[in-house]
Amino acid sequence: MIYNIVHSILREAGNINGYGLFSFILFFGFFIGVLVWAFALKKNHLNHMSDLPLDGGEKNSTDTIKSEKL
């Protein structure tokens, strides 16, 4: 049934043949893999990663430099 639904969607999208089906399956598999991978990551690792830009290692921080109205 799922095959029929997917097949009909692709057919309606404009004469998609084997190339389209192959491409779709390839991407679908790839995308699911990335999702599983991303959600398997541990919270503390993600926190460490997202903090990376905030610590540039500079000895004299430039954080006091302003571009906004004081």
Add this chain to the structure above:
Amino acid sequence: MNVETFKYDNRIVRAFGIATIVWGIVGMLVGLLAAVQLFFPDANLNFQFITFGRIRPLHTNAVIFAFVGNGMFMGVYYSLQRLCKARMFSDWLSWFNFWGWQTIIVAAAVTLPLGLTTSKEYAELEWPIKIAITIVWVAFAVNLFGTIVKRREKHMYVAIWFYIATVITVAVLHITNSMTMPAGLFKSYSMYAGVQDALVQWWYGHNAVAFFLTTPYLGLMYYFLPKVANRPVFSYRLSIIHFWALVFLYIWAGPHHLLYSALPDWAQSLGMVFSLMLIAPSWGGMLNGLLTLRGAWDKVRQDPVLKFMVVAITAYGMSTLEGPLLSIKTVNSLSHYTDWTIAHVHVGAMGWNGFLTFSMLYYLFPRLYRTNLWSTKLANYHFWIGLLGMMFYCVPIYIAGVTEGLMWKQFNHDGFLQYPNFLETILQVVPMFRLRAIGGTLYLVGAFMMAYNLYRTAKAGQFEPDTEAQAAALEKAPVAAGKSAFHRMLEGKPLFFTVLATVAILVGGLVEIVPMFLVQQNVPTIASVHPYSPLEVLGRDIYIREGCLGCHSQMIRPFRSETERYGEYSKAGEYVYDHPFLWGSERKGPDLAREGGKYPDAWHFNHMDDPRSTSPGSIMPRYSWLLTQKIEVDTLPSHLIALRRIGVPYPVGYENGPAQKDLQAQADKIVANLKLGSVKADSDKEIIALIAYLQRLGTDIKSAPVTTAAK
């Protein structure tokens, strides 16, 4: 723990920053000059080097590669050092990258107005410059990977992934699309012909947008936005999904530039579907950016850097929604060839790239000079005038685009075209062209304000050539076990990561391009299609030199509105000798695919001399220099040999005598035809070659099959 002290190189960041400002202003000025010529064609002062067809590619190249390119290098050289906690791998390579890139830009600024062009959009530069680009890009890549290798931070932040994808993909695209056969120092012919050339070109063209204007800037967004907002990115998980989905999908979308063309249907459909799927990762990225500001919107009210960033990210969202919608075949049938596309790309260029570049400049200059921004007020004025400029640019051009599309398709009650004269549809939107120029001027004024503000900031501060930093040396730690071990290993292993990213970007290109070259049925041959005559080859070279395809397409789509206006729709087999293809992507004038035989030779002569003498109100520039400049007949042998080498069946030795005889005979015939139309002309003038080419266009399928080559 072994803490090391080292220095970040700020000189290179400043150099790229200054280059960004200078080339940005130059690129916008050239764009303004081109825009003015669209409602005031004499603005070229009858000077061939600044005529629309030649400066349009100069504008696009200057803005993409000089303005955004330098902006990208500026941001990458600043952020990469800090994310890797290491100075750049080699100062020498940094400066080679800088001076090499500026030399290429200057070479482009000289050669494009001279008419030295391949005619392939965003890849117009001739082969010696293409080689220089490759060398400079490799230097950048070595410097980038070298820095990553000597980093002191174990994990590669997502911004670095985007930089790696950029470096790899731009190299692949540039090399594949630059395959040309030289026919002189500044002349070459694309190795590919017709449909295949079109597919490779738009695979390149689309992904130049994706991997030169988008991925590096997304990397910069992921670095600078958290930095300015002083908070981590909303979801690092989402950034991982954003990255992989985006790099995998983008590469497939190229064929959406060729919908309803002679490209096989399967390739068009793939391009459309993958373009639609692109909405998901693009919007994931946009939302990740905007949500990073949750709880910090008060800062946006005050900080001009954040203001520019918010508009940039919003513009990214708008153009990445609009792009997929324009890829739907039905929408594209209306929008393609119209100014709608121009408006779409300018939301991206002015909003996303322009505003993000401005925000980086406003962020970096005070820090490089260790002082506050000279005038927040002026930066705020820049923001508002830039935003207004963007609106005044884009809104009229959207209106123009939709108007053109609708007028081209409109039939009256009797079933005839409502507006059979193409010129009528263009004259209708000329007021919009005027408004657009006002918008462009406002945007440019904003850029001048920024330049002044940053100059005063630099004057007030003290430049810090090196920033001292400290970080622990990277020690080899065992790879963590568990579910996420694979990803953590990936982040720690740049080579493995690079291989995976390369595979992800290659898949789409291979699935689309390889069958196009291998499957014969994709380009059905037509027996009556034969190579261009020597005079037509030189005429075609002039057509390429003058950038005619900037306004005239050569691809009639299979719609009744097009076949009524232009004639039989275009077939793939008609273009097998077209090195390069000249389908174009924009119509400011009518399609020329079936121009041959439509008008007498004398009409073309008078039209090129003064378009308004034959078409009152026309916005086409005068090409009076074609009436006086001589055809470069001495280049003919090298051009014919180059074409033969890439598969055009000119007989061996044809270039040594027979070709020149054929050329003279055809030229004499045109001169005789002109005489009938009371026009006196010499057979050795460029206008004769151009007329020969124009009169040939689209006539092959009307003639009998020809067996002898070059006849």
